[in-house]
Amino acid sequence: MKDFLYKAFSRLNVKIFVLVCAMAIVPLILFSIIIDFVYVGQSIKSESENLYSRSEVLTRQVVTSGYMNSQSDVTMELKLGELAQLINGRVMLVDSNLRVDYDSYNVDKGKVFLWENVTRSAKGEQLYSIDRDSDILTTTIPMTDVIESKDSNTANSVKIVGVFLASGNVSYIFDNLKYMISFELIILIMVAVFAIVVGYIVGNKYSTPIKDASNQFNKGIMGDEIKSIDVMGYDEIEELASRFNTYVNKMENIDQSRQEFVSNVSHELKTPLTSMKVLADSLIGMGEDAPVELYREFINDISQEIERETGIINDLLTMVKMDKSSVTLNITTVNVNELVESILKRLRPIAEKQDVELVLESFRPINAEIDEIKMSLAISNLIENGIKYNNPGGFVHISLNSDHQYFYIRVEDSGMGIPEDSLDMIFERFYRVDKSHSREIGGTGLGLAITHMAIIMHSGEIKVASTVGEGTTFDVRIPLNHIEEER
Numbered sequence: 001m002k003d004f005l006y007k008a009f010s011r012l013n014v015k016i017f018v019l020v021c022a023m024a025i026v027p028l029i030l031f032s033i034i035i036d037f038v039y040v041g042q043s044i045k046s047e048s049e050n051l052y053s054r055s056e057v058l059t060r061q062v063v064t065s066g067y068m069n070s071q072s073d074v075t076m077e078l079k080l081g082e083l084a085q086l087i088n089g090r091v092m093l094v095d096s097n098l099r100v101d102y103d104s105y106n107v108d109k110g111k112v113f114l115w116e117n118v119t120r121s122a123k124g125e126q127l128y129s130i131d132r133d134s135d136i137l138t139t140t141i142p143m144t145d146v147i148e149s150k151d152s153n154t155a156n157s158v159k160i161v162g163v164f165l166a167s168g169n170v171s172y173i174f175d176n177l178k179y180m181i182s183f184e185l186i187i188l189i190m191v192a193v194f195a196i197v198v199g200y201i202v203g204n205k206y207s208t209p210i211k212d213a214s215n216q217f218n219k220g221i222m223g224d225e226i227k228s229i230d231v232m233g234y235d236e237i238e239e240l241a242s243r244f245n246t247y248v249n250k251m252e253n254i255d256q257s258r259q260e261f262v263s264n265v266s267h268e269l270k271t272p273l274t275s276m277k278v279l280a281d282s283l284i285g286m287g288e289d290a291p292v293e294l295y296r297e298f299i300n301d302i303s304q305e306i307e308r309e310t311g312i313i314n315d316l317l318t319m320v321k322m323d324k325s326s327v328t329l330n331i332t333t334v335n336v337n338e339l340v341e342s343i344l345k346r347l348r349p350i351a352e353k354q355d356v357e358l359v360l361e362s363f364r365p366i367n368a369e370i371d372e373i374k375m376s377l378a379i380s381n382l383i384e385n386g387i388k389y390n391n392p393g394g395f396v397h398i399s400l401n402s403d404h405q406y407f408y409i410r411v412e413d414s415g416m417g418i419p420e421d422s423l424d425m426i427f428e429r430f431y432r433v434d435k436s437h438s439r440e441i442g443g444t445g446l447g448l449a450i451t452h453m454a455i456i457m458h459s460g461e462i463k464v465a466s467t468v469g470e471g472t473t474f475d476v477r478i479p480l481n482h483i484e485e486e487r
């Protein structure tokens with residue numbers, strides 16, 4: 001039971017529910033109690049002040065009439081009786097020896113009245129008290145007489161000659177209190193019902209997305225598919241739910257692209273193997289009668305397919321190594337002009353073979369903080385493509401420039417160009433505009449994906465513009481100073 005209660009109270013929705021209810025109900029109860037106390041206190045105070053002032057008026061008359069000495073003044077007794085009627089209660093006069101001189105009830109006259117309030121008032125105090133059994137309020141005030149001094153030099157003295165007691169029924173105060181309490185109870189019940197409903201709704205709105213997200217995480221841990229959750233709740237909770245959904249979406253995309261990648265890789269790796277198998281099988285089928293030239297041609301084809309397969313595996317390895325999560329850049333300050341020149345030196349023989357002219361235009365010396373190997377790979381791929389997808393007699397124009405923040409490389413070719421609807425896709429892994437042509441010239445479809453990855457790792461940007469039949473221009477922008485990114 002203790003465990004159950006502990007578990008229940010540790011739940012967010014129960015906590016919020018209890019908090020909302022407590023915040024609505026506790027102040028209301030406290031407020032009601034204070035109001036009730038103030039009402040009863042103030043009512044009794046004003047009732048007793050009323051009795052005091054009436055008593056004081058008569059006290060003066062009683063003392064001046066000399067009633068305390070002879071008790072023979074009938075008019076005085078009438079006045080005292082009238083007051084008793086007016087306050088719907090009792091009036092008593094007690095002398096300084098605590099003997100009752102007058103009692104409007106006519107029961108205690110002549111008796112000694114030993115009540116604490118009377119003895120204290122006989123010493124000068126003005127007091128009131130309430131009897132909760134009968135709801136009777138009783139006030140006692142001292143009756144004083146002025147004794148004139150016979151000697152003109154000494155002041156007159158004041159003497160207490162008795163106690164004036166007045167008591168009246170104040171049950172109406174407690175009747176009103178009962179009304180007030182029942183009214184407060186009705187309000188309390190209404191507020192409690194409202195607080196319970198609001199507490200329940202608010203508690204659930206806060207806890208449901210968290211509970212849902214936690215359930216989905218649990219599913220993920222168990223290896224099941226994670227699904228999006230309802231976006232509801234307030235501010236931060238809503239934000240949490242929508243972030244969770246963004247995360248789920250991203251995970252779904254990663255999962256999908258991983259599956260696509262795996263199927264692409266297996267397809268790409270299988271293609272050269274299939275060609276080799278076909279070539280080898282045909283050779284076997286032809287037996288020993290096949291002419292040597294044919295053997296040579298087929299073996300040559302097989303060798304090219306092996307080269308292709310090696311190319312794909314190499315590109316794949318480069319890409320895996322560059323995977324953002326597992327790689328750290330080896331940043332050094334590199335002279336970019338020299339880097340590009342060395343790339344061109346390596347590619348020039350290939351360009352010459354294709355009858356493509358390579359032109360470098362450097363506007364200023366550039367030193368930048370980059371990973372030399374990765375940046376060299378990125379730039380090589382762009383220039384290689386410019387040569388590969390070019391026409392005999394064409395050109396690849398490379399220009400290098402910089403400002404105070406970035407360096408810029410433009411690779412412009414006079415080649416076949418890229419159709420507009422393919423421009424968005426060329427950086428995707430294995431994407432090729434014309435599969436057969438790309439295969440023919442030894443493309444793997446991974447070159448631009450690797451270039452893109454390398455540039456993004458350097459916090460750079462790459463843009464492409466192209467016109468089919470006229471040529472393609474790649475614009476690359478890289479910060480001169482390396483920006484350490486949070487991963």
Ligand code: ADP
Binds near residue numbers: 385413438442447472
């Ligand atoms: P590939 O190994 O096939 O060249 P890339 O990733 O380097 O793969 O390029 C993707 C595709 O983009 C290429 O197959 C080609 O169709 C197109 N492409 C890339 N660069 C150029 C270019 N300079 N001119 C024309 N087409 C290009």
